[in-house]
Amino acid sequence: MRQLWLCLSLLIPTMALAEPSKQRQAELQNMLKHDCGSCHGLTLKGGLGPPLLAKDLINKPDDYLVEVIQNGRKGTAMPPWKPFISEQETRWLVQTLLK
């Protein structure tokens, strides 16, 4: 049983940690800049998608932003990122965007 827990905690390290590992943070930053950036702009000033600068997001609840990133927005081009980014990582991304 203990071994199982050890395995699980190795498999899903992000679940146990408050924020993603440094390496994962770098991956997420790169994803934000380039993959999110392909619609929202490299500098996040907007493109086909709306701007994602802190001043544009500050009045939106964190949970709403997490929900949009996780599940996308129906009727728009925003896809769900759930398959690639965990909820916790999404929370970290939202905090990064709001900084």
Place this chain on the structure above:
Amino acid sequence: MIKPFLSLSICLLFSLPAHAELRGTGDLGVIIEREPAAIQIINTTHKSSLSRITELGDLSHASVVYSRDARYAFIFGRDGGLTKIDLLQDKITKRIIQAGNSIGGAISQDGKLIAVSNYTPGGIKVFSTETLELVADIPAHYADGKLSKVVGLVDAPGQKFIFSLFDAGEIWVADLNEPNKPSIQKFKGVGKQPYDALLTPDGRYYIAGLFGDRGLALLDLWSPEQGVKRILPDYGKQDEKLPVYKMPHLEGWALAGNLMFIPAVGQHEVLVLNQSTWQLVKRIPVIGQPVFVMARPDGRQVWVNFAFPDNAQLQVIDAKDLSLVQSLSPGKAILHMEFTPRGENVWVSARDDNQVVVYDTSSFKEIARLTANKPSGIFFSSRAHKMGL
């Protein structure tokens, strides 16, 4: 007599190095380095980098067109930057910020005008290629005075620019024969959210992809009075679509006989159309959602790259029997491909590996590799003489 002769020889002496560096531009090109906001000027014969030019603003989604003498490259940046680069002197000739948010541009049939399509403020602006001075401003007004984002801007025969209004679902044809007084023909209700468009290489058909609707919008420029028709009306039903992690581009096409190849939105397929009947001939299954579907200049091969998360691969379709003939893994985040003018090589950008990889298109062997900082688009000067790019 001696004095003038002496000074002449001194002049000649000092001008010699410049003469020694004379070069043509027909085998040159530009690689966009997206993150550092720089470009590299490259040579496709020697497969080498000649120079690097920096401080070009936000180059996400940057694209390039060439002057008709192929001496100058015009770079369109996301931040509204329009930069004229002299390929012979490796320097910026002029740079302006013409809007807040831009998506691409085109050069006119006569080479004198350059048009930029803008998201903010929505519309196109037309500039002199010589001076980059504003010649015409065409805001994309639609219902209740709003401005639409403009996509799919191309040049077309008759000194025209054609573009689509993403928010309005319209296609506009702007005639710039009188540059200061553009006349505009509007086609409304063409379909929801046109996201990009292409012009066939003969300059006859303008085809816009529809993100929010079924099928594609087709305008026959030889018969504009017939209006915009919907082709493949049963294709791309919303419920069949997968989430789209990167918008496809419609820049590429292939014409083998009369077949056209286009990316299917939200599907792991390339669509093959008969260009005489506009009927679907075949759906070719591929490993991911296609972004660019580009024909080798002779039309025999069609190269395809893919959206996240399948963007580490390339696949090649043989246009003769419509089957996949090759899969390649050039590196991480393959963003763009560009063929040499007659197609013996293709240059491929691998953004997250900071590499540009050159392949021999007949053997599929890698023949060269260049280092570039987060490379995205690759644009060769042979585009100078092609319509609709």
